[in-house]
Amino acid sequence: MVEVASVEKRFGKLDILRGVDAGFEGGKITAVVGPNASGKTTLMKCILGLVLPDAGEVRVGGESVRRNPKTRAQIGYMPQKAQFPENLRPKELFDWIQDLRGEKSSLTRSLIDYFELEPFLGKPLRVLSGGTRQKVSAVLAFLFDPPVLMLDEPTAGLDPLASSRLKDRMFEERARGKTIILTSHVMSELEEFTDEVKFLLEGKIVFQGSLDEVRQRTGEERLERAIARMMEGGSL
Amino acid sequence: MNEAVKVMKYGFFDLLRSRWIFVYTVFFLLITGGLLTFGGDPNQAVLSALNLVLLVIPLVSLMLGLSYYYYTRDFVELILTQPVSRPAVFLGHYAGIALPLALSFLIGTGLPFAVYRAGNETDAPVVFSLLLAGLLVNLVFSALAFWIGLANEERVRALVIALGVWLGLTMVYDGLLMGFIVLMQSYPIERSLIALSLLNPIDLSRIVVLLQLDIAALLGYTGAVFQRFIGTAWGVAMSLSSLVVWIVLPLLLALRTFRRKDF
Amino acid sequence: MRFAGRVAVSLYLLVVSLGLAVGQRSLEVCSGCEFTSLHAAVQQAAPGDRILVRGGVYREGRLLVDKPLSLLGENWPVLDGGGEVEILTITADDVQVRGFVFQNSGVSHIEDLAALKADNVSGCVVEGNRFSNNFFAIYLAGSEHCSVRNNEVTGAATSEAFSGNAIHLWNSSSIRVEGNHLSGHRDGIYLEFVQDSSVTDNISEDHLRYGLHFMFSSGNEFRRNTFQRSGAGVAVMYSKETVMVNNRFADNWGSAAYGLLLKEINDSTVADNTFFRNTVAIYSDGSNRIEVTGNEFLRNGHAVRLLATSMSMHFTHNTFTGNTFDVTTTTSRSYNDFAENYWDNYRGFDLDRDNIGDVPYRPVRLFSMTVENYPQTMILLRSPLEQFLDYAERLLPVFTPRAIEDDRPVIGKP
Numbered sequence: 059m060v061e062v063a064s065v066e067k068r069f070g071k072l073d074i075l076r077g078v079d080a081g082f083e084g085g086k087i088t089a090v091v092g093p094n095a096s097g098k099t100t101l102m103k104c105i106l107g108l109v110l111p112d113a114g115e116v117r118v119g120g121e122s123v124r125r126n127p128k129t130r131a132q133i134g135y136m137p138q139k140a141q142f143p144e145n146l147r148p149k150e151l152f153d154w155i156q157d158l159r160g161e162k163s164s165l166t167r168s169l170i171d172y173f174e175l176e177p178f179l180g181k182p183l184r185v186l187s188g189g190t191r192q193k194v195s196a197v198l199a200f201l202f203d204p205p206v207l208m209l210d211e212p213t214a215g216l217d218p219l220a221s222s223r224l225k226d227r228m229f230e231e232r233a234r235g236k237t238i239i240l241t242s243h244v245m246s247e248l249e250e251f252t253d254e255v256k257f258l259l260e261g262k263i264v265f266q267g268s269l270d271e272v273r274q275r276t277g278e279e280r281l282e283r284a285i286a287r288m289m290e291g292g293s294l
Numbered sequence: 295m296n297e298a299v300k301v302m303k304y305g306f307f308d309l310l311r312s313r314w315i316f317v318y319t320v321f322f323l324l325i326t327g328g329l330l331t332f333g334g335d336p337n338q339a340v341l342s343a344l345n346l347v348l349l350v351i352p353l354v355s356l357m358l359g360l361s362y363y364y365y366t367r368d369f370v371e372l373i374l375t376q377p378v379s380r381p382a383v384f385l386g387h388y389a390g391i392a393l394p395l396a397l398s399f400l401i402g403t404g405l406p407f408a409v410y411r412a413g414n415e416t417d418a419p420v421v422f423s424l425l426l427a428g429l430l431v432n433l434v435f436s437a438l439a440f441w442i443g444l445a446n447e448e449r450v451r452a453l454v455i456a457l458g459v460w461l462g463l464t465m466v467y468d469g470l471l472m473g474f475i476v477l478m479q480s481y482p483i484e485r486s487l488i489a490l491s492l493l494n495p496i497d498l499s500r501i502v503v504l505l506q507l508d509i510a511a512l513l514g515y516t517g518a519v520f521q522r523f524i525g526t527a528w529g530v531a532m533s534l535s536s537l538v539v540w541i542v543l544p545l546l547l548a549l550r551t552f553r554r555k556d557f
Numbered sequence: 558m559r560f561a562g563r564v565a566v567s568l569y570l571l572v573v574s575l576g577l578a579v580g581q582r583s584l585e586v587c588s589g590c591e592f593t594s595l596h597a598a599v600q601q602a603a604p605g606d607r608i609l610v611r612g613g614v615y616r617e618g619r620l621l622v623d624k625p626l627s628l629l630g631e632n633w634p635v636l637d638g639g640g641e642v643e644i645l646t647i648t649a650d651d652v653q654v655r656g657f658v659f660q661n662s663g664v665s666h667i668e669d670l671a672a673l674k675a676d677n678v679s680g681c682v683v684e685g686n687r688f689s690n691n692f693f694a695i696y697l698a699g700s701e702h703c704s705v706r707n708n709e710v711t712g713a714a715t716s717e718a719f720s721g722n723a724i725h726l727w728n729s730s731s732i733r734v735e736g737n738h739l740s741g742h743r744d745g746i747y748l749e750f751v752q753d754s755s756v757t758d759n760i761s762e763d764h765l766r767y768g769l770h771f772m773f774s775s776g777n778e779f780r781r782n783t784f785q786r787s788g789a790g791v792a793v794m795y796s797k798e799t800v801m802v803n804n805r806f807a808d809n810w811g812s813a814a815y816g817l818l819l820k821e822i823n824d825s826t827v828a829d830n831t832f833f834r835n836t837v838a839i840y841s842d843g844s845n846r847i848e849v850t851g852n853e854f855l856r857n858g859h860a861v862r863l864l865a866t867s868m869s870m871h872f873t874h875n876t877f878t879g880n881t882f883d884v885t886t887t888t889s890r891s892y893n894d895f896a897e898n899y900w901d902n903y904r905g906f907d908l909d910r911d912n913i914g915d916v917p918y919r920p921v922r923l924f925s926m927t928v929e930n931y932p933q934t935m936i937l938l939r940s941p942l943e944q945f946l947d948y949a950e951r952l953l954p955v956f957t958p959r960a961i962e963d964d965r966p967v968i969g970k971p
Contacts, residue, residue: 069556106375109556131377141368143304145312158300158376337856338879338901341939349941468942475933487936500940511810511836512858512881513935 059084059206059237065104065114067097074100076261077114084205087228087238089248092258093289098241099138101258102208105239106135118206131159134204138211140195144184148175148194151183155198169197172223188215196224200231207231209240213247225251245282255281257288264288297378301386302393314358315394322346322402330410337507340420343403344503347428348496349464352435355395356456359439362391364449371557384552388545392436399428420506427499430537434495435460437541441548444555467494492532495540502533586634587611595620595628595636602626604649610634610657623648630656633687638662638672644691647675653682662691664719671696671721675703683708693721694742697729704733712741714765722747722770723761726754734759744770745787752776759783767792768809779804790815790835799825807833816857819844819867826850832857838880841867850874859885861920863961868892872963876970877901877920881938884920884961887929895920895963899970904951907968917964921957923950 060082067075074097082088090098103109105116107123107130115122118129142151152166170176173193178186183194192215199207207228213221228238228251242248248255255272257265265272265288269281278284325346329339366387373383407421438459446452471490475483491497584598584606585591592598596617598608604624612632619642622628626649635658638644642663645654652675659672671693675681681703688694688710695705705724714720723739725747726732732754739745745761748754748771755778761768768784769791771777778800784791790809793799799822806816816835817827821843829851832838838857839849843866853876854860860880861872865888872895877883883900897913905914924943928935937943950957 067556103557108371108374110554125379127377127379129377130375133375135375137371137375141372143366143369146304154300154304155376158297158304158373158378160296344939345941345944464941465945468937468940472927472931472934472937472942475931479931479933483933487933491936497936497940501936504939511812511814512938513812 059119060105060239061117062101062105063115063117065101065111065116067100067104067109067111073261075104075111078258078261078263080256080263080266082206082237082239084237085232085235086253087232087240087251088254088256089252090239090241090256090258091245091248091285096258097261098258099210102135102210102239102241105208106130106133131202132204133206133208134199134202136192136195136199136207136209136212138214140191142183142191142194145182147180147182148186148197149179151194152197152201155201159202161202163201163203165201165203166197169200172227173197173220189217189220192216193220200227205235206237207239209238211242212240213242213244245280245285249281257285259289297382298386298389301373301378301383302389303386304390315398318354318358318395319398319402322399323406326403326406330406336407336410337417337420339407340424340503340507343424344427344500346403347424347431347503348500351399351428351431352464352496353460355392355432355435356439356442356460357453358395359391359436360443360449360452360456363440363443364452374557380553381549384549388436388440388548391440392433395436396429396432399432400425403428417506420503423503423506426534427502430534430541431495431499434537434540434544437544437548441544441551444548444551463494463496468497471497492536495537498533498537498540502530502537505530505533582606584608585611586615588613599626619643620645621648622646622652625649625651627653628655628657629653630658630686633658635660636672638691640664643670643672643674645673647673647678647681650678651680652678653684654686655682655684656686658687658689659691659694660689662693664692666718669693669696669721669725671725674698675700678703682706688723689713691721693725694723694739696721696725696727697732698727700729700732702731703729704735705737706733707736708738710737710739710742714742717743717765720765723764726751730754733757737761740764744768745784747771748774748777750774754778755780757781760785762786764788768806769793771796775799778802783807784816785809787814789813790818790837792818792820793822794818794820795822797823797825801825801827802829804830805833806830806835806838809835811836815840818842819847822847827852831855832860837862840864841870843867845869847871848873852876854878854880854883856880858882862886863891863893864888865890870894871896873897874967875899878970882922882925885925885929886921886961889960891960893961895961897965897967898963899967900963901970903966903968905966905968912968914966914968917962918966919954919957919959919962921961922947923956926956 062078062080065075065078078101090101092098100109104111119132121129123129156162173196175193175197178190212224216224232238252269254268256263272281272284273279276284276287278287326343329342330336370383370387404425439456442452442455446455491501582603584602586595586598586608594617595610595615599620599622602608607627607629610630612634614635614637616637616639622645636644638661640661640663644659644662654673662672663670672688672691673683674696677699679701681700683695684706686708688708690713694710695708697703710723712720712723720743722744723742724734724737728750730752732751734746734756736758739759739761740763742764743766745764745768746756751774753776757780760783762785764787766788767790768787772794773796775797781803783805785807787809788811791806792815809816814836816832816838819839819841823845826848828848831853833855834857836858838854838860840862842864845868847870849870850873856879859882860877861884863886870893874897876899878901883902900918900920903914903918905916905918907914923946
């Protein structure tokens, strides 16, 4: 569903991505992991078309992302830290996004209920807590039932209830054949639901495979330790 | 284009809810209303309002334009995750700040003149040219603000550059022009002077308004070349189209940067 | 002296007209009348007769009136010069012309053809006539004690070379020009070598050159006239003892237009006039001893422009409002003085509440000095730079001439 081919990106003197090749398939939850500043968020933004690669190509649903805003109709994105027009209210934000896309979503009501946003719908976004804003962001990501979901540190800042609801939702979507890409620092969490891991180190994917494969390679049972080992080893 | 309008619409309403735009409108209402009520002569009021157009509007457009740009940077990121093209987002974003600013100037200045005009003789062309000049200056400096913001991630740096641009175009440029006149006094420089004035949007808008007032006759009094240029419809058309270039050019440069930018 | 003269003239006129009334005959001219031509009637008439001309168009070439007659038009008879001749020439004293339409006089570059010319006469009266499309309209040469009253004069002048003046007075004295409405000529009212005359209540507008123009004419009065929208305003030159009171100089607005141009005018008074929207309201070159008082200067380009050669001009109790430049001058020295004028640009205060500002006002601004030396800097008019310069100069006056100041500026518009 999503293909990344030889993507390179450099910010000034920093080589962030140095030739990344990766494929993301439907019906799977794929985690992009790696140390801080390894290029995880940049890679996601390349898939979204927010960051324009210096070289290489990104395809979503077979179509190149470059100067092709239509591909974003297929992606639901939940950023690490959601930023909104601060004077808007969640209700207005949902309405506006639907208006902007010229597309009505039948899911709005159910998503609002699911993430228990009802009490906050009429309050300006600027007064909402970080966690509530994350929920608003989650609603936006799921709103148009897109075939690809990209979640950047999705559970950070969420309370346990919301966090587990989000996870449940992800399983449902996986069962419906969605391509789910996520990053997380919480390895125990990844262990719970990741089908595949892509390990990004210094701008390159140094390992990709299933959780079992990770365990086999490293000989570690716990993902956290396995990842740590890989980071120590530099590569495999 | 439809998308641009939608982007603009929300930026527009978001801004309308912020105190700033309200304060800005009331500022113009009070000043213009005060000038007309206590100043007596409506022409004198036009001239004082012209000072606002030449000094305050560029500064406010630059400063509010810049802060709006930074304030909405993350919001733009949100829009860009949606299936909307970058030029549409850019235009909508620009219009979202430039139009409310222009509107609050037009209301704040136009309304008192409209009310006042009910019982007094005011030269409609003068007021019209004032509003037109203010509108264009607004659009020019909002465009410059966007360009400066896009080219500088660092706020302080952008702020310093914007202040420099403001000071340069309002004061320094004219100072240099005056120096040029003094130095080149013995040469026929009228034509170059006209050309040089066309290069500065603030000089341009000033001349557009003054053409309806006293400058035409007074310049004619000093030289025939001025009169030939300034007294004609061609002069007005030339000045206005130069102002339009001043809007379009920074916008195109900013759009170029915007299309290549990583978020 | 002047008053006595006027009384004498009036008495004389009264006696003459009474005397004429006694033996007066009336000759009628119209298509079915005793006379069908004005020419014939004039030939047949005896001095003192009245000729009544009924409505119709009369093309009779040049008509010479060489005896004291009273010509009276009824229902606007038209005297048409066909664009070739001078229509009416008066060479006798005490001729009166009333109620005619004069049109299409000849145009000449050699002689000054007019619709009506009085040559070397006394006591003529030209009243209530209409003049249209003539070269010169009313032309008085070497005449005295005449009056030109309530005439309507319109021209269609398009170039100075092909047009004459509406009312042209040459080498004459004791003429009264009153209540005429003049437009579309070269000059509205032109006086050259004219003494002891008065020009009052006229409206003179839309002329190619001057609304009023006089040279070498002294002892004349101009009251309650309106001079407006003329190519180059009003110009008075080489004259003295002139009184200009209660006139309105308006909209003489163009690249070389003046409200009132004073060129070598001495010992004169300019009082209680209104100057509205002139490029230069008063321009003074080589003029001395002039009282400029009680005038209102409103929205002019330069309200007062003094060349270095002007001396002993006294500007008092004038009102300056909304002018681009209050006073401009070519020199830093000045032998003229200003006192108790109202200046809308005055920023001083009046702590002792005597209605006189506590600090002097300097009407010459730094920017106007700059423009004086470098005329092209006018393009910076009303720029932020200009205001900055003027503000700096107000704080630290070093450039503007100290000599020109009003040390008793009036607070509050009179």
